[in-house]
Amino acid sequence: MAHSSRYHRRHSKLLFPVGALIFSKGVDRLMREGRLDPMPFFQRHARGDWGQVSDETWYANNAALKIDGQLNSFYVVTREISLSIMSEADRSATMIRATVGTLRPLLPLSTDFRSPVPVSHFFHRPGA
Template structure:
């Protein structure tokens, strides 16, 4: 991976979010750990006027974005059994993909572009 830039949220920080209507019967939440991002991801989000916290809230509340159905099911299982969780979001207007990965032990959540992997 390329250089990571730590964001200014403490490792124990847990975002409080209200699940959307599709999540209300089964709210999902999990610790994010330390939040870091690659320089490329930060630049892409800034250039496209996307707030990092918006994506983190989506990720933490179980909105996995544009992942395949198998990955969606795997994420749901990982929330219950401490596996790695990956979300994928398409950023407008240039359709840039941003991934968010929370490690299985919940120590780190990373925002990155697929090319950074």
């Protein structure tokens, strides 16, 4: 039992302060409808599991942890729902946004991880 609790404490540690947790209107609506629990994805983000992002974004996020840069994650929840999570460089807030439909992330985004990239830049409609 002691080993289990040590494992839980070590793997439940957040890598950075998350600040205010902000849900978009879409996330709020999906939660109220019972279609989404964003917390497991938020926990993954806060522990350094960036989800379905490019290697470039993964490495940029890891570097941003050391220099207080913006952190971006992307998770496919279902065929129709995906989440993007962005923590501000100053760690004052973490925003969770949902996309419903057939959107896919545009990756890689940028080679300059220090400049903020709006979460809306993560998406591209196929055929657009």
